[in-house]
Amino acid sequence: MKEMVGGCCVCSDERGWAENPLVYCDGHGCNVAVHQACYGIVAVPSGPWYCRKCESQERAARVRCELCPQKDGALKRTDSGGWCHVVCALYIPEAWFADVDTMEPIVLKSVPQDRFNKVCYICEENKKETTKNYPGACMQCNKTGCRQFFHVTW
Template identity: 80%
Template sequence: WAENPLVYCDGHGCSVAVHQACYGIVQVPTGPWFCRKCESQERAARVRCELCPHKDGALKRTDNGGWAHVVCALYIPEVQFANVSTMEPIVLQSVPHDRYNKTCYICDEQGRESKAATGACMTCNKHGCRQAFHVTCAQFAGLLCEEEGNGADNVQYCGYCKYHFSKLK
């Protein structure tokens, strides 16, 4: 995609690679580029996503001074971006508390019970299914997809549990 190039972080030991439009990079710099986490120089131990248990990846600041993955923000419907062009800060105030009370079935299945209740979970997009999971857990499992939206929303970000994702094919 020439119009949406991959941009690689030049931070020491950082492996973040993002599409320009997917991370809200208005202008790709000609010199070094640093993701927000590296740019902040905040101690890595203090940087964690407020929506999932994973610390690595493409993170941006939240409106309350924390951090969240851009992918988590895109797939949890109540999350918003204060500035849509730059995709920051990530606004979490409309996320209902019950999303934070759900348990990730993928964490449970993989023996990470201590992480299962961390952050907020999305639910399977299949009507009637109540399986809950972290966005990044679904991403690692290959369970996220983009579907054609309706009206002004040209893309709908969807995630399915393993059972219903297998039925899509």
């Protein structure tokens, strides 16, 4: 039996409630845990549950968020057939959910190209250790006067 540990991949809260339980993916090697409301699960199944990534059976190497460099986590399909983290869609203001109950597909057509041209300050720090580029859209820090940009999942 799979050990159920870890918090929600969307909100990071480790608690679950009767009206909003934590649900753990039963996919092989998958460690996605989400609250029912955080992932748009209309009804929690009594048997095994699989996140959209595991349910799709698409090769893991091909699945990457369109808004950040991370591959793991609570992903959903986009309207263009790609993938996006639910948390990225929640924090990038121009992203939205076509169906708010199921939180899918994630619509990215309004995300301006300018977000993809920003430099993530965390990636820049990591670049000192590697030459790898980290693609994705960035958001800006909300603190007054701060001009730092970063990927949601960093």
